[in-house]
Amino acid sequence: MVKNTESTESSDDEQSYSSSSEEWSNASDHADEIAEVNGFQVLDSQVNQVMAIFEKHPDIASDFSLKNQQLRNAYMGVLLDLIMTLCQSPKELTLDDLKKADRTVLDLTKAGLKLHWLRQKLDEAFLKKEKKRAIGERIRVLEQQVKKRRLNLSDLESDLKKQKAAALAAEIPFDFSDIV
Structure with missing residues (x-):
């Protein structure tokens, strides 16, 4: 009404x-x-x-x-x-x-x-x-894990490059002057 x-x-x-x-x-x-x-x-x-x-x-x-x-x-x-x-x-x-x-x-x-x-x-x-709130907390934890894993991945990539360089160096044959 x-x-x-x-x-x-x-x-x-x-x-x-x-x-x-x-x-x-x-x-x-x-x-x-x-x-x-x-x-x-x-x-x-x-x-x-x-x-x-x-x-x-x-x-x-x-x-x-x-x-x-x-x-x-x-x-x-x-x-x-x-x-x-x-x-x-x-x-x-x-x-x-x-x-x-x-x-x-x-x-x-x-x-x-x-x-x-x-x-x-x-x-x-x-x-x-x-x-x-719970989702926000989970996102924060995941972001921290991603950041940590990115750092670990970066370290692994650096180690991989060093190992590949070492492998290439090991495959180079000796030159005559290196032996004589």
Whole structure:
């Protein structure tokens, strides 16, 4: 359910707030850019994202009982931030980001949001990060081995050249003057 809110004035109780976006800090100035989706007030730019969440996970807020609209909006903003965090590439996503996301999922779940699907994605992100770390370590070890073997190969090639030169020298027949 999407409902546009076109109020130009808002009291502190009605003012939309979310920690998810700097845009929310100006929400009271642009109240006509706010829409309501399933009881959450979100920016028009977030409507499609929030609707997609409710379409895929219709029971997400079935145990979410906060009545304070500011808190409801803040929780939705935190959820959207969390999702955007997990959308970062594994290279950009730090272990600290993942740990913070883990605590956030726990907090949102305690508040009543059903986020088993997000927990699964977070676990996958942890696994990807660990796999990337392990692969990076393996690459470092292999590079060291390749470097060491290149040095050994270089030494062997040098020895081979010396032995070939010695073999050629041994095949040169004596000259008459060498014998006499």
